[in-house]
Amino acid sequence: MSEVRPRRTQAERSAGTRKALLDATISALHEHGYGATTTLLVAELAGVSRGAMLHQFRTKADLMTYVVEAVFEEEIARYEERLGDIADPQQRLLAYPELGWDVLSRPSGVAVLEILQGSRSDPELAEKLGPVQDRIEHDALARAGVAFSADARSAVAMMRLIVWAVRGLSIAQVLAPEPGGVKDSIKLLRKLIEAGFQTGLLSLDAPAARPESGKAANQ
Structure with missing residues (x-):
């Protein structure tokens, strides 16, 4: 039975x-x-x-906003899994290029980038995504040990550079005739960050406290 x-x-x-x-x-x-x-x-x-x-x-805007939020929540778990044992803010930042690639180059990461680009011509979507994107950026910076402060402007700029370089390369992977070679650019990006720390061009003054797992920094 x-x-x-x-x-x-x-x-x-x-x-x-x-x-x-x-x-x-x-x-x-x-x-x-x-x-x-x-x-x-x-x-x-x-x-x-x-x-x-x-x-x-x-509406389509409601659906797309939900996708961005749902993907971000799933990405948090991946970041926490990989960054959980790295206490030093500098090492956390150095880990971001390859970790960001592993997370953002997946279909879900490319999908989010498509939504972000689509919001440029969709006022309703842009209005809904604004506060979501602000929360996501604050959380990502805090998890890397970076504060929004005058003392940490170079680190904030570097984090934004990492995220958007990786997002751009995720599209390059879709379009490139030899997508496997795109990851070489990710390795180069990490080396450039290391050089920035070694020369003093990049510093992590006034690091932010890491948020509790699964919670946004400004919530």
Whole structure:
């Protein structure tokens, strides 16, 4: 006699729908780009009805904002796993190029970059993403041991350089005829940061306290 499975709760069904939509959106953005990723395409890929999707996300901007936040939460776990044993802020910053590449070059990272670029021509999305991006940047800097202060301006600039260089190279990997060679640029970036510390061009004055795991620095 086959075992009767308990019926899923409404919350479980809702979570399952959201996970299906998240995976479908990432896949569509990675393969087709922001412009070609419609809510109809996402619903089709996720295997859910248009009504079920609208019940979760009223607009495309709502869906895309959710994707950015969900991907960021998943990335936090990866950063914490790799950076958890590195107490020295300088070593944490040195670890970011290769770690950032491992995280941001995945389909989910490319999908987020597509969303960020898409927000330039979508005022509703830009308005929703503004505070989300601000929170993400503050959290990333704090986790690297970098403070938003006059004394740490060079370190803040370096973190932004790392993140956006890696994001740009993640697209280069998609477009390059030999994508495997793109990682050589990541290794070079780490060497440049090391040289910055050695020459004194880059310093980590007034490091920030690391936030509690899973929490944003400004929450």
